[in-house]
Amino acid sequence: RRAESYGRPRGMRTGELAACVLLACVGLVGGGGLPRPPGLASGIRLLPGAVGRASRVKAPGALILVRNGLPDWELPDEQFIGWADPDLSEEGQMQVRSAARLLLEAGYTVDCVHTSMMKRSIRTVWIILHELERIYLPVLKDWRLAARRCGALTGLSEPEISRLYGAGYVERLRGSLHMRPPPAREARMDAQYTATPERSFPHLRDSEDILETESLAEAFGRCDSAWTPIQKQLAQGKNVLVVGHQTSLCALISELEELDHEEARRLMDFPRGCPIIYRFERAANGKLRVLPPATNPKKKGGGSCATAFRDEQAAARGGDAPIVPSFGDFLADPSDLQRLAMQQTPLRDAPQCITSGAFGTELCGEEPLQDAASERVAARAAEVETGFAVALRGERAADMWRDSFVPLRAAGSEGDGGSRKRLGQVVVIIRHGKTEHNKLGLFTGWEDVPLAAEGAAEAMRAGQLLREHGIEFDLVYASWLSRSISTAWLVLEQLDALWLPIIKSWRLNERMYGSLTSLSKRMVRTKYGEEQFRQWRRGYDTRPPPISSFSPNYPGNDDRYVTYVTDVRNSVRETVIRSIEAGRLELHPKLPKTESLKDCMERTIPFWRDVIVPEAIDQGRSVLISSSENAIRGLMMHLCDIPADKIVGVEIPTGVPLVYDLTSKCIRLLDDGSGITDPLTRYNFGSSGHLLFQPCQYTGTGSAWPDVNAKRKAPGGDAEPKVEAR
DSSP, X not given: OEEEETTEEEEOOHHHHHHHHHHHHHHHHTTOOOOXXXXXXXXXXXXXXXXXXXXXXXXXXXXXXXXXXXXXXSSTTTBOOTTOOOOBOHHHHHHHHHHHHHHHHHTOOOSEEEEOSSHHXXXXXXXXXXXXXXXXXXXXXOGGGSXXXXXXXTTOBHHHHHHHHOTTHHXXXXXXXXXXXXXXXXXXXXXXXXXXXXXXXXXXXXXXXXXXXXXXXXXXXXXXXXXXXXXXXXXXXXXXXXXXXXXXXXXXXXXXXXXXXXHHHTBOOOOTTOOEEEOEEEOTTSOEEEOOOOOOTTSTTGGGTTHHHHHHHHHHTTSOOOBOOSSOEESSOGGXXXXXXXXXXXXXXXXXXXXXXXXXXXBTTSOOHHHHHHHHHHHHHHHHHHXXXXXXXXXXXXXXXXXXXXXXXXXXXXXXXXXXXXXXXXXXXEEOOOBHHHHHTBOOTTOOOOBOHHHHHHHHHHHHHHHHTTOOOSEXXXXXXXXXXXXXXXXXXXXXXXXXXXXXXXXXXXXXXXXXXXXXHHHHHHHHOHHHHHHHHHOSSOOOOOOOTTSTTSGGGSHHHHHHOOSSOBOHHHHHHHHXXXXXXXXXXXXXXXXXXXXXXXXXXXXXXXXXXXXXXXXXXXXXXXXXXXXXXXXXXXXXXXXXXXXXXXXXXXXXOEEEETTTTEEEEEOOSSOOOOHHHHSOOXXXXXXXXXXXXXXXXXXXXXXXXXXXXXXTSOOSOOOOOO
């Protein structure tokens, strides 16, 4: 057998082979032997961990359907929302938390997530995963799962539509599969009507599949095509969460229950905050077959708890009885949902300065970021226009740092309706915001601590600063640690770009600090001395003492790593320990128990080289990387050619966007309007921090950033940086 370690094959050593033979005996004695593959001769047993591992077939996973929470509109249940992009209301957030609690109560876990690219559905996913403590899971944001596109009707209520298009128009539209709403560009624009703008996504602008307005049949058709990847994951034994809209849920349920589009049109209005569960079995031909719903004694009427809700809808529709899913299992009686939602408060700890339990948009007790940023932008823009921008002009003491700052953009401010051009391709690397462990001076490592109040504020200010400079991204990479993912989320929230894909990888995790995890740095310095402390904390190839296999801080005791890390070989030692304890074969991945910076770089640099560069950089995409200090230190050492004996003096401040200019091969900071041009004075980059800001070497004329050493234009001239055409 050959084991893989990130693309480098390793032969099985003699000791490993002997251990596997021992594990075979453990499996036999404990009655935990693997099932025999078909056609294998009796008397011949498979070597555990070899072919037998691949032959184990998992039972199909469960499909969990959730409709997004109530949008933050004046009349959300009476207006046509379509592709408009409102956020969740407070009531909507309570509905979503109620759905998460119902999943917890029923014992459901989630392995992967599908949703649309609308803000209301993405935030629904975020709150659910936050409550389930699984925000590290992959989330596929698919435009095909979006709501029906309503064109000129977007934002209008039924009375308004009747006034504009005549009585009975709404009934004809809802009763027809092939009738399209009028396109927005053909809308009647009178003094009493203004069409609500629909959300446009840059990467969909040239797509031939995007229609200006859709009939129900066309909306069902694109949603149907999203079923294939979901079905594949279910067949692999994964529990799949799909957060969608009324239209997309109808399309998926019609696939599950073999309904035609006319029957899908008549499906009930699905209640918000009530998960609908579909279970499957594998038929003789290998295909998935839907199982009937289970009976839940807590629900009125058992598996048909939606019947009363359906009757209410039938009365509202004038007797046209909606169709209730036959195989969907509602986890609560829809009539009880409002009461349940009003009782919900966040289950999990969240930063106290954030208004919602899943990182809202406003800091409590502080000046709103938007207002403060707007004042700073106005002040700095005035400086640029008059030619007195300190960061661009500088004094003698700051001359050497001029090239380390990207000037604040003055033209095209958002407040006056002007549009900012997008800068060229950039890579922005940001260390997560501050945590309570950072504030207390504790070794954090792989311990999954949340952002502190200050850390959430840092992340939001970083996003605001990026927006001021007109920086947009195409892809986001983050580690599996909550503080890194939350930082990326808050940055994207300020950029109004929650629809961007966030690719999460354990290879961007912080360095594993071994048995130092959660210990006080002050205590370690006192106990072991300054030199040993410095080597453990900042050294290049010095490992801290390893952590015990039985410690709660060992990643092998965390479900996310045991279940979802698939790109490392198995650990013989850990497999033996856990197999003996379980009385059956328990294969265990080889996860780090301690790491030096060199060890950390052996997983982060290949991820940069083999994943980020070919998938994003070489494709001309702009990238945000949200990670932890030591992962970033290793990446900076690689990108900036910092010697191993100098990296000990480099530190990375929290929440500061570091811009890596791919053309100029240098690190820059964004001008934040403070007037301080020396980055080593503005932030703590350590005693060797100057190595991060070595003079940029321009290799061509295509840089996205201006040469700030070049002569400025006269006051009142164009102060905007040179940009590349998109």
